[in-house]
Amino acid sequence: MGKAKRIRILTAGGDCPGINAAIRGVGKTAIVKYGWEVIGIASGFSGLINNEYEVLTEEALSGILTLGGTILGTSREKPFKKNGPLGSEKPKLIKKHYKEMGLDCIVCIGGNGTQKTAALLANEGLNVIGIPKTIDNDVFGTDFTFGFDSAVNIATEAIDRLHTTANSHKRIMVIELMGHTAGWLTLYAGMAGGGDVILIPELGYDLKVINRYLLDRAYKKKPYSIVVVAEGIEKPESEASAGTYVAKMIENGTRIETRTTILGYVQRGGSPSPMDRILATRFGSHATQLIAEEKYGRMVINKNNQTASIPLKEVGGKLSLVPKDHSLINKARALDICMGDFCDY
Numbered sequence: 163m164g165k166a167k168r169i170r171i172l173t174a175g176g177d178c179p180g181i182n183a184a185i186r187g188v189g190k191t192a193i194v195k196y197g198w199e200v201i202g203i204a205s206g207f208s209g210l211i212n213n214e215y216e217v218l219t220e221e222a223l224s225g226i227l228t229l230g231g232t233i234l235g236t237s238r239e240k241p242f243k244k245n246g247p248l249g250s251e252k253p254k255l256i257k258k259h260y261k262e263m264g265l266d267c268i269v270c271i272g273g274n275g276t277q278k279t280a281a282l283l284a285n286e287g288l289n290v291i292g293i294p295k296t297i298d299n300d301v302f303g304t305d306f307t308f309g310f311d312s313a314v315n316i317a318t319e320a321i322d323r324l325h326t327t328a329n330s331h332k333r334i335m336v337i338e339l340m341g342h343t344a345g346w347l348t349l350y351a352g353m354a355g356g357g358d359v360i361l362i363p364e365l366g367y368d369l370k371v372i373n374r375y376l377l378d379r380a381y382k383k384k385p386y387s388i389v390v391v392a393e394g395i396e397k398p399e400s401e402a403s404a405g406t407y408v409a410k411m412i413e414n415g416t417r418i419e420t421r422t423t424i425l426g427y428v429q430r431g432g433s434p435s436p437m438d439r440i441l442a443t444r445f446g447s448h449a450t451q452l453i454a455e456e457k458y459g460r461m462v463i464n465k466n467n468q469t470a471s472i473p474l475k476e477v478g479g480k481l482s483l484v485p486k487d488h489s490l491i492n493k494a495r496a497l498d499i500c501m502g503d504f505c506d507y
């Protein structure tokens with residue numbers, strides 16, 4: 163079993179469903195299987211800098227599998243950025259607390275920014291393991307992050323609900339989804355929700371193509387249309403929202419009454435889907451196994467439905483975007499769904 167270890171867990175960046183399931187996966191495996199001490203850090207890297215923590219007992223980890231958000235709290239603090247009163251002191255403070263507390267490893271649960279920071283801490287000589295999470299599914303090296311499936315479910319249900327009201331009023335409904343600069347969430351929810359037009363940042367779009375497509379649908383007596391827009395698509399700087407901008411341009415171009423829904427943070431809230439609970443539990447437990455084997459400086463991944471890991475230094479600063487020739491894009495085109503860039507008539 164090896165010597166008893168003392169590990170820390172933190173959650174950083176935007177929250178998402180499944181984080182608590184991952185904390186539980188790490189913690190329960192560490193406590194029950196290995197008999198280690200598990201410490202939760204408050205508010206992401208801020209808590210690591212300020213040494214704000216609480217010991218997580220088995221009882222504290224009970225009942226959190228289904229809970230949304232993060233029991234530890236989160237922040238967008240980047241300790242290697244020389245901002246704020248502490249400036250470049252922040253990594254030094256983290257190292258100091260790490261040594262004084264006699265830690266064996268820090269588990270960093272987060273998105274791209276978190277994994278980049280985790281890699282920098284590993285460079286500083288700390289034992290670190292990364293676990294990727296985000297509704298955006300844009301962390302490099304893993305097929306899926308937890309949080310994504312739950313967000314796809316929430317967004318799909320929202321699109322489903324738009325169909326009936328769109329039909330009643332014979333309107334075009336534009337819905338803007340999150341995803342940062344990646345189109346994964348919009349592509350999956352757009353397809354699952356039966357979107358007629360799906361716009362993702364990776365493909366670009368031409369409003370003339372979209373309007374012609376929507377007018378063609380109206381000409382074919384299709385009573386309404388659903389347009390699913392990723393928040394990260396290109397838009398004029400003066401426009402606050404991609405969805406509102408696209409809706410305005412569609413209404414101007416087609417003269418069909420158009421309405422906008424910006425789904426926002428609803429996509430990040432609430433209980434994780436069963437698939438996310440399972441993925442997060444697998445990730446968490448695998449992270450603890452890596453620590454037991456003293457394989458540090460790695461991030462847990464999901465590849466071809468298997469849990470594995472890759473070196474953190476391979477992840478930092480890279481993004482996983484939707485490939486332009488992704489099979490789901492090709493299937494969308496085959497179904498005459500307009501992806502915004504071109505359409506066959």
Ligand code: F6P
Pocket residue numbers: 176273296297298340341342393430
């Ligand atoms: O990364 C998750 C995400 O929800 C993105 O989809 C979105 O662009 C961003 O976070 C919003 O960030 P914040 O919580 O800082 O408003």
